[in-house]
Amino acid sequence: MGKVIVITSGKGGVGKTTTTANLGHGLAALGRKVCLVDADIGLRNLDVVLGLENRIVYHLLDVVEGNCTVSKALIRDKQHGENLVLLAAAQTREKDAVNPDQMRDLMKVLRKEYDYVLVDCPAGIEQGFRNAVAGADQAILVTTPEVSAVRDADRIVGLLEATELHDPQVIINRIRPDMVRRGDMLDISDVDDFLRIPILGIVPDDESIIVSTNRGEPVVNDQRSRSGQAYRNICRRLEGQEVSFMDLQGENFMQRLLRRIRVGAANR
Amino acid sequence: MLEFLGRLLGTSDGSKTKAKERLRLVLVHDRSSLSPGLLESLKEDLIKVISKYMDIDESGLEVNLDKSDDSVALVANIPVKNVKRQGKGK
Ligand SMILES: Nc1ncnc2c1ncn2[C@@H]1O[C@H](COP(=O)(O)OP(=O)(O)OP(=O)(O)O)[C@@H](O)[C@H]1O
Ligand SMILES: [Mg+2]
Numbered sequence: 001m002g003k004v005i006v007i008t009s010g011k012g013g014v015g016k017t018t019t020t021a022n023l024g025h026g027l028a029a030l031g032r033k034v035c036l037v038d039a040d041i042g043l044r045n046l047d048v049v050l051g052l053e054n055r056i057v058y059h060l061l062d063v064v065e066g067n068c069t070v071s072k073a074l075i076r077d078k079q080h081g082e083n084l085v086l087l088a089a090a091q092t093r094e095k096d097a098v099n100p101d102q103m104r105d106l107m108k109v110l111r112k113e114y115d116y117v118l119v120d121c122p123a124g125i126e127q128g129f130r131n132a133v134a135g136a137d138q139a140i141l142v143t144t145p146e147v148s149a150v151r152d153a154d155r156i157v158g159l160l161e162a163t164e165l166h167d168p169q170v171i172i173n174r175i176r177p178d179m180v181r182r183g184d185m186l187d188i189s190d191v192d193d194f195l196r197i198p199i200l201g202i203v204p205d206d207e208s209i210i211v212s213t214n215r216g217e218p219v220v221n222d223q224r225s226r227s228g229q230a231y232r233n234i235c236r237r238l239e240g241q242e243v244s245f246m247d248l249q250g251e252n253f254m255q256r257l258l259r260r261i262r263v264g265a266a267n268r
Numbered sequence: 269m270l271e272f273l274g275r276l277l278g279t280s281d282g283s284k285t286k287a288k289e290r291l292r293l294v295l296v297h298d299r300s301s302l303s304p305g306l307l308e309s310l311k312e313d314l315i316k317v318i319s320k321y322m323d324i325d326e327s328g329l330e331v332n333l334d335k336s337d338d339s340v341a342l343v344a345n346i347p348v349k350n351v352k353r354q355g356k357g358k
């Protein structure tokens with residue numbers, strides 16, 4: 001029996017879809033069977049980040065409304081095949097075309113077949129959010145080190161409590177070590193002090209994410225990138241391994257230089 | 269050490285201090301708003317507990333969260349009609 005994990009945030013644009021795609025690839029690379037569900041109905045995005053946009057025939061609403069079977073609607077990943085599949089969102093419909101009970105039923109089916117079902121939640125706290133969290137066993141909150149994002153994340157923690165999704169974990173995304181060092185960005189312990197929920201991972205702000213998203217190949221597969229490493233660490237933590245956090249803030253010039261040299265040597 | 273260097277370079281008081289303070293205040297306020305449903309069930313429970321000890325005017329019961337700039341208090345105004353005699357309660 002697999003786990004259904006919803007990736008949510010409250011505030012838009014903080015990295016839910018990026019996180020979902022990378023954790024999906026990362027977990028599949030660890031040998032798990034993973035199903036990704038795009039619950040952002042009307043604003044489908046996960047397909048593009050995964051580079052699967054040309055393969056979509058059926059979507060979530062087709063399944064819920066009985067137009068096709070679940071297995072028919074699942075799109076296989078280019079790299080991982082059957083071990084990583086996507087259930088796309090409907091693009092031309094409204095968020096209220098599906099309800100929480102239908103989502104719960106769908107998750108019941110998917111949970112049987114996959115080790116992980118990751119649900120990419122839309123921004124906001126309305127119907128789309130309620131649908132995405134219905135049927136989830138666990139929640140991962142994504143936030144950035146900014147006042148508005150942390151505030152919205154805090155609100156989501158409260159709402160998750162109300163839906164019986166206790167013990168959410170948080171991923172702090174888009175950390176900029178240089179800004180943290182000069183005191184212009186909240187650091188990990190600041191965010192921790194406010195939210196008081198376990199930190200699942202920290203991800204640096206990284207150009208390679210944009211480059212890889214352009215290509216439709218999640219950055220977690222890029223062995224050299226820092227953000228890829230961050231996502232690989234998170235996947236191992238989800239698998240129950242203890243992995244220490246990357247040093248995104250303390251690193252000074254000499255350490256950075258040393259790392260460059262080491263990475264360079266490793267790639268030779 | 270790092271902080272010392274930061275101060276030396278005049279960079280240690282970045283905008284983060286401001287962000288933290290604003291976030292703290294905004295969360296105090298956000299967390300202090302009870303949903304109508306929660307408020308109703310809090311009222312019901314209060315009535316249940318207090319009725320053990322005194323007769324109260326349920327219709328006059330008022331429960332509010334009092335917010336000032338940096339703190340929040342639960343303020344209840346409960347009109348008492350009669351205090352029960354000791355030993356008779358329960
Ligand atoms: N760590 C990062 N470094 C650099 N860019 C990032 C990082 N994480 C996300 N981004 C970029 O930020 C943008 C928003 O990310 P994403 O679409 O994953 O957010 P979202 O939370 O799913 O948004 P929405 O609320 O609209 O669904 C994207 O362009 C993505 O490439
Ligand atoms: Mg998204």
